Amino acid sequence: MKISNRLKVIASFIKDNSNVIDVGADHGLLEIYLLEQNKANSLFAVENKIGPFTILKNNLKDYKVDLSLSDGISEMPEHVDTIVIAGMGGILISDILKAHKEKLTNVKQIVVDAHRDNRLVRETITNLGYYIEKEQIVFENNKYYFVISFLKGHKKYSEDELEWGYKTNKDPLFEDxxxxxxxxxxxxxxxxxxxxxxxxxxxxxxxxxxxxxxxx
Ligand SMILES: C[S@@+](CC[C@H](N)C(=O)[O-])C[C@H]1O[C@@H](n2cnc3c(N)ncnc32)[C@H](O)[C@@H]1O
Incomplete structure (x- = not known):
């Protein structure tokens, strides 16, 4: 299946055999790709609006993916250990995670791609008890996206790392x-x-x- 480079990078960041929730799954392209790559152990795709949810349900009707019409991680099952939230603003991503902090106990990895306010995203998720494992810059549709993987643990970051990313100045796209x-x-x-x-x-x-x- 053909998917964007941005979604491919997100998929490549997810650890093998993960139990994944994709918040804001939209058309379910990431789910289909992850299944094709045999990457995830289980998949839980969430949409909070009936329009996108109906498309999601239709697109994934032949695939082994649990679906939910709900808000953020409010209905996330306990077995989920990996959260993906991509293609939204950083304020929304931060609010979604902060709204149900109590649900993060079993979550080992959070992969995000915020379309803006990456500083807020880095600050929020590190304050929730995660550190930045890695980041990659993706240039798509004339825009720069930062795909970031967080793992459970603590690390202090400089002002520059919070603002422009952890080791992103080594990324081939950083100078551009x-x-x-x-x-x-x-x-x-x-x-x-x-x-x-x-x-x-x-x-x-x-x-x-x-x-x-x-x-x-
Ligand atoms: C622009 S799409 C991104 C789709 C895909 N994740 C990607 O990165 O290409 C954002 C999706 O998030 C959904 N969404 C926004 N807020 C949400 C929330 N609180 N809970 C679940 N889904 C949400 C929207 O309905 C929309 O379909």
Missing amino acids: YKEHELNTLSLNLVKYRSSERATKVGIETKEAKIRRLMNL
């Missing part, structure tokens, strides 16, 4: 991403400087962030 991000931050600074709400501290903070990224 950095150039793109520096352009965005510089444009934001120009706009901010000329806005009425600009303060000296605000300008200095933005300038410092640009300098930090330049030095990575």
Whole structure:
């Protein structure tokens, strides 16, 4: 089956024989790919809206995947040891995990791909008792995505690691991403400087962030 490189990277991060929940499974492409790759021991696919859930149910009718029309990890069975949440904003991903912290006891691995607010995602999941195992940058549809795998345990991270990722400056795509991000931050600074709400501290903070990224 043909799936995006982003979903392939997510699948490659999942440990063999895992019991996986995919929150926001949409069309179920990741599930079909994981089954083809013989990667997961069990699969639990969740959608919280009836439209996508109906498509999911139809697409997976011939596959061994448990389905649930529910919110986030609220109905996650106890045997699940791996959570995948991909293709959403970082605020939503953080809220989904924080809403049911008590369900994380048996969860060994969390694989995420947030479309924005990766800093918040890294901060939230490390605060929930996980460390960053690895990250990979994926460039798709003219956008940079960070696929991140967390494992159970504790580790302290620098401000730069929380903001731009753990060892991501070694990623083959990092220099391209950095150039793109520096352009965005510089444009934001120009706009901010000329806005009425600009303060000296605000300008200095933005300038410092640009300098930090330049030095990575
Ligand atoms: C853009 S799609 C991403 C699909 C797939 N995970 C991917 O990465 O390509 C996001 C999906 O998450 C679902 N979703 C959003 N919030 C959710 C929640 N709280 N619980 C379950 N599913 C949710 C949406 O209905 C949507 O189908």
